[in-house]
Amino acid sequence: xxxxxxxxxxxxxxxxxxxxxxxxxxxxxxxxxxxxxxxxxxxxxxxxxxxxxxxxxxxxxxxxxxxxxxxxxxxxxxxxxxxxxxxxxxxxxxxxxxxxxxxxxxxxxxxxxxxxxxxxxxxxxxxxxxxxxxxxxxxxxxxxxxxxxxxxxxxxxxxxxxxxxxxxxxxxxxxxxxxxxxxxxxxxxxxxxxxxxxxxxxxxxxxxxxxxxxxxxxxxxxxxxxxxxxxxxxxxxxxxxxxxxxxxxxxxxxxxxxxxxxxxxxxxxxxxxxxxxxxxxxxxxxxxxxxxxxxxxxxxxxxxxxxxxxxxxxxxxxxxxxxxxxxxxxxxxxxxxxxxxxxxxxxxxxx
Amino acid sequence: xxxxxxxxxxxxxxxxxxxxxxxxxxxxxxxxxxxxxxxxxxxxxxxxxxxxxxxxxxxxxxxxxxxxxxxxxxxxxxxxxxxxxxxxxxxxxxxxxxxxxxxxxxxxxxxxxxxxxxxxxxxxxxxxxxxxxxxxxxxxxxxxxxxxxxxxxxxxxxxxxxxxxxxxxxxxxxxxxxxxxxxxxxxxxxxxxxxxxxxxxxxxxxxxxxxxxxxxxxxxxxxxxxxxxxxxxxxxxxxxxxxxxxxxxxxxxxxxxxxxxxxxxxxxxxxxxxxxxxxxxxxxxxxxxxxxxxxxxxxxxxxxxxxxxxxxxxxxxxxxxxxxxxxxxxxxxxxxxxxxxxxxxxxxxxxxxxxxxxxxxxxxxxxxxxxxxxxxxxxxxxxxxxxxxxxxxxxxxxxxxxxxxxxxxxxxxxxxxxxxxxxxxxxxxxxxxxxxxxxxxxxxxxxxxxxxxxxxxxxxxxxxxxxxxxxxxxxxxxxxxxxxxxxxxxxxxxxxxxxxxxxxxxxxxxxxxxxxxxxxxxxxxxxxxxxxxxxxxxxxxxxxxxxxxxxxxxxxxxxxxxxxxxxxxxxxxxxxxxxxxxxxxxxxxxx
Numbered sequence: 001x002x003x004x005x006x007x008x009x010x011x012x013x014x015x016x017x018x019x020x021x022x023x024x025x026x027x028x029x030x031x032x033x034x035x036x037x038x039x040x041x042x043x044x045x046x047x048x049x050x051x052x053x054x055x056x057x058x059x060x061x062x063x064x065x066x067x068x069x070x071x072x073x074x075x076x077x078x079x080x081x082x083x084x085x086x087x088x089x090x091x092x093x094x095x096x097x098x099x100x101x102x103x104x105x106x107x108x109x110x111x112x113x114x115x116x117x118x119x120x121x122x123x124x125x126x127x128x129x130x131x132x133x134x135x136x137x138x139x140x141x142x143x144x145x146x147x148x149x150x151x152x153x154x155x156x157x158x159x160x161x162x163x164x165x166x167x168x169x170x171x172x173x174x175x176x177x178x179x180x181x182x183x184x185x186x187x188x189x190x191x192x193x194x195x196x197x198x199x200x201x202x203x204x205x206x207x208x209x210x211x212x213x214x215x216x217x218x219x220x221x222x223x224x225x226x227x228x229x230x231x232x233x234x235x236x237x238x239x240x241x242x243x244x245x246x247x248x249x250x251x252x253x254x255x256x257x258x259x260x261x262x263x264x265x266x267x268x269x270x271x272x273x274x275x276x277x278x279x280x281x282x283x284x285x286x287x288x289x290x291x292x293x294x295x296x297x298x299x300x301x302x303x304x305x306x307x308x309x310x311x312x313x314x315x316x317x318x319x320x321x322x323x324x325x326x327x328x329x330x331x332x333x334x335x336x337x338x339x340x341x342x343x344x345x346x347x348x349x350x351x
Numbered sequence: 352x353x354x355x356x357x358x359x360x361x362x363x364x365x366x367x368x369x370x371x372x373x374x375x376x377x378x379x380x381x382x383x384x385x386x387x388x389x390x391x392x393x394x395x396x397x398x399x400x401x402x403x404x405x406x407x408x409x410x411x412x413x414x415x416x417x418x419x420x421x422x423x424x425x426x427x428x429x430x431x432x433x434x435x436x437x438x439x440x441x442x443x444x445x446x447x448x449x450x451x452x453x454x455x456x457x458x459x460x461x462x463x464x465x466x467x468x469x470x471x472x473x474x475x476x477x478x479x480x481x482x483x484x485x486x487x488x489x490x491x492x493x494x495x496x497x498x499x500x501x502x503x504x505x506x507x508x509x510x511x512x513x514x515x516x517x518x519x520x521x522x523x524x525x526x527x528x529x530x531x532x533x534x535x536x537x538x539x540x541x542x543x544x545x546x547x548x549x550x551x552x553x554x555x556x557x558x559x560x561x562x563x564x565x566x567x568x569x570x571x572x573x574x575x576x577x578x579x580x581x582x583x584x585x586x587x588x589x590x591x592x593x594x595x596x597x598x599x600x601x602x603x604x605x606x607x608x609x610x611x612x613x614x615x616x617x618x619x620x621x622x623x624x625x626x627x628x629x630x631x632x633x634x635x636x637x638x639x640x641x642x643x644x645x646x647x648x649x650x651x652x653x654x655x656x657x658x659x660x661x662x663x664x665x666x667x668x669x670x671x672x673x674x675x676x677x678x679x680x681x682x683x684x685x686x687x688x689x690x691x692x693x694x695x696x697x698x699x700x701x702x703x704x705x706x707x708x709x710x711x712x713x714x715x716x717x718x719x720x721x722x723x724x725x726x727x728x729x730x731x732x733x734x735x736x737x738x739x740x741x742x743x744x745x746x747x748x749x750x751x752x753x754x755x756x757x758x759x760x761x762x763x764x765x766x767x768x769x770x771x772x773x774x775x776x777x778x779x780x781x782x783x784x785x786x787x788x789x790x791x792x793x794x795x796x797x798x799x800x801x802x803x804x805x806x807x808x809x810x811x812x813x814x815x816x817x818x819x820x821x822x823x824x825x826x827x828x829x830x831x832x833x834x835x836x837x838x839x840x841x842x843x844x845x846x847x848x849x850x851x852x853x854x855x856x857x858x859x860x861x862x863x864x865x866x867x868x869x870x871x872x873x874x875x876x877x878x879x880x881x882x883x884x885x886x887x888x889x890x891x892x893x894x895x896x897x898x899x900x901x902x903x904x905x906x907x908x909x910x911x912x913x914x915x916x917x918x919x920x921x922x923x924x925x926x927x928x929x930x931x932x933x934x935x936x937x938x939x940x941x942x
């Protein structure tokens with residue numbers, strides 16, 4: 001880790017957002033990850049997205065499990081709430097927290113080990129329930145924290161640092177999520193904040209679970225020739241066609257509105273996503289088309305990135321469960337727990 | 352865009368703002384680090400190499416380095432560079448063993464210098480170790496020139512002056528005191544191989560208005576008056592003193608007057624305060640000594656009664672916005688016992704005969720080449736105030752170094768225009784994965800304030816130095832304010848994997864990876880933070896390996912904290928110390 005903390009240097013007035021904060025107010029403690037780790041770039045993208053959206057820092061809840069990826073919640077938004085859970089358990093803990101307080105912005109950070117191996121079952125059910133959260137998978141294809149064994153997302157033929165190739169088929173979180181009926185599916189690259197930041201901003205405005213698979217190279221164990229998750233490989237194979245711009249409707253957007261018929265998708269909270277470039281026949285609201293597109297690209301050895309699929313009409317966990325409009329944490333105790341007499345009466349209704 | 356050529360010594364030199372701004376290009380960050388390590392003698396010697404008089408300049412320099420200091424842009428006040436220079440001088444051990452020595456065998460060349468001020472002394476300092484026989488002709492009975500006569504001893508103690516002049520003279524310089532040069536022609540006839548004119552601008556300007564000569568005993572020319580005080584010829588002044596002028600000499604005059612009995616001392620200025628020539632800190636020091644500053648008063652006439660000066664009349668003025676046009680509002684009389692005129696100084700060359708081929712400009716200054724210091728007479732050089740009018744000690748030193756190169760060339764038959772080139776070295780400061788041989792942490796300490804001797808005490812003793820110097824604690828805090836601008840983040844494009852780690856960690860957002868463009872102004876607008884300070888260069892890399900984009904660093908914002916290099920997985924960024932080796936007399940001969 002760096003020898004010093006990132007100093008707060010009072011250079012000429014830093015830009016402030018709508019609630020009067022600078023980008024430095026969304027930072028966390030110093031990263032202890034390896035120098036050059038993709039995860040640190042994802043952290044920086046999250047910091048920028050939260051700053052640009054003017055999210056009150058204390059309204060964020062950071063959820064994570066175990067792994068290099070799961071350490072990163074410490075590196076942004078020090079003023080947020082957070083829970084660092086057991087390995088693979090980020091999703092159920094986030095589901096519970098979400099049930100208790102629906103008003104916060106849930107940022108779940110997980111990795112390919114945490115979500116595609118030990119926590120795969122939990123992730124699957126969080127997607128099914130459409131838990132209202134951002135679900136970031138920092139995907140590097142190896143177990144970095146235990147010195148670089150292949151993870152469940154390693155591609156067939158991808159070489160480990162010592163040369164042996166992986167022979168087991170990978171779990172593709174994008175295809176998995178699409179097939180599970182996910183309402184927001186994106187893939188991006190830690191080395192491309194121009195794309196990642198707008199995706200994160202759109203995800204924050206999405207009602208339901210926004211899954212973002214971020215290829216985030218492990219500089220220590222998976223950044224060599226022969227790896228399919230190195231900076232160089234991703235740059236050479238990235239298919240960057242489905243590029244979103246997020247437009248916050250709180251700002252003046254008249255000038256931004258397209259006159260060229262570019263595709264616009266309205267988010268639940270009023271924001272707009274404008275798709276700058278798309279293949280001519282691509283419709284990001286058509287699940288089958290998205291699956292076909294990703295499948296074909298995968299078959300060609302390409303890595304399709306961008307906001308691949310979005311559907312704002314799918315009910316989220318609260319709508320599905322008819323939960324109270326008022327977050328449970330804000331209900332007075334008497335309402336939340338009406339007492340033994342009420343319970344007795346309720347139980348009698350089944351007799 | 353063309354990638355930056357970091358092999359050009361001027362590129363990184365410009366980034367080390369203090370060194371770039373210093374006329375003698377003193378390696379400021381290096382000596383500040385040496386002070387931080389307690390290596391005061393080494394810090395002194397680093398100073399001496401370029402500015403020759405660290406003890407003197409540590410008290411009197413006009414500090415062009417400080418307004419340039421990067422720290423000024425960061426928290427509004429520059430590192431107290433000048434004060435730290437004095438610390439190195441105050442706390443040094445005996446350094447005589449580290450000084451250059453003149454060889455026993457001379458090279459047979461004789462050089463005459465006119466005036467024993469900083470310019471001539473620098474010439475002697477550079478030429479003596481090369482085997483030249485240097486003779487200095489000095490009109491006064493002691494060396495130092497205006498450093499001795501116009502800077503009061505309560506700012507620059509005589510002992511400091513003598514010690515540093517001694518380091519040069521003791522190399523065997525022949526100084527002829529009480530020997531004003533009365534004829535350049537006859538000096539040239541004495542067979543010197545080269546002549547250097549460093550005679551300063553010794554004549555204070557007079558103010559020819561009504562009544563000026565009615566009581567000459569009580570109207571003084573500032574420079575002459577200070578000189579008389581310095582040599583002990585004057586030891587008192589009247590109670591009410593008017594000082595006409597707003598430069599540093601005026602400040603020295605009024606502060607000296609306060610010590611010689613002046614109780615009510617006023618600085619009389621024609622224009623508003625922001626147009627004063629004096630350095631802000633010299634103004635503050637004068638005000639601390641209860642000198643009143645009166646603005647918008649233009650001298651009209653001296654008033655005498657029965658042959659005794661009783662006061663002066665002034666026009667009270669009102670100025671327009673930029674103090675270009677004035678309007679007279681009133682005329683006032685201010686009573687006084689003495690008047691000191693400190694309205695500027697001039698060069699005087701009554702000893703230069705016409706017809707020698709030694710030409711003057713229309714301002715009465717000799718025609719001198721700004722690079723070689725040569726006059727229109729081959730073999731005759733000039734520097735300091737004598738050459739370019741009143742400037743500062745540090746300029747005289749810079750001129751002296753250049754003149755010494757020219758004299759050396761001239762005596763060896765090399766064209767004076769052939770200057771020894773500047774050289775540079777970049778040395779990695781990496782000691783471990785995230786460990787550097789310099790302290791890279793940003794220290795938010797404010798600039799340390801200089802302590803002063805108590806007011807009553809300083810008026811009792813004319814020679815008592817007012818500034819106390821920094822304490823050990825102040826020194827330790829102040830050295831940590833330096834941003835080490837000479838330790839450069841150096842970028843090697845082929846190593847970069849474009850992971851963005853440096854950009855993410857940079858505390859001042861000075862880094863950008865972007866597509867290349869043809870126009871610098873477009874590039875400046877494309878950066879993470881638009882680079883609006885056009886005075887500061889952009890450090891532009893070769894195209895990067897993976898995407899062909901370029902890495903750009905805005906030198907305006909970078910604080911040299913080294914975090915980019917600490918977070919770089921491939922050491923594409925590395926912190927390397929830039930060491931500038933300027934050409935000096937004799938160095939060219941070794942190449």
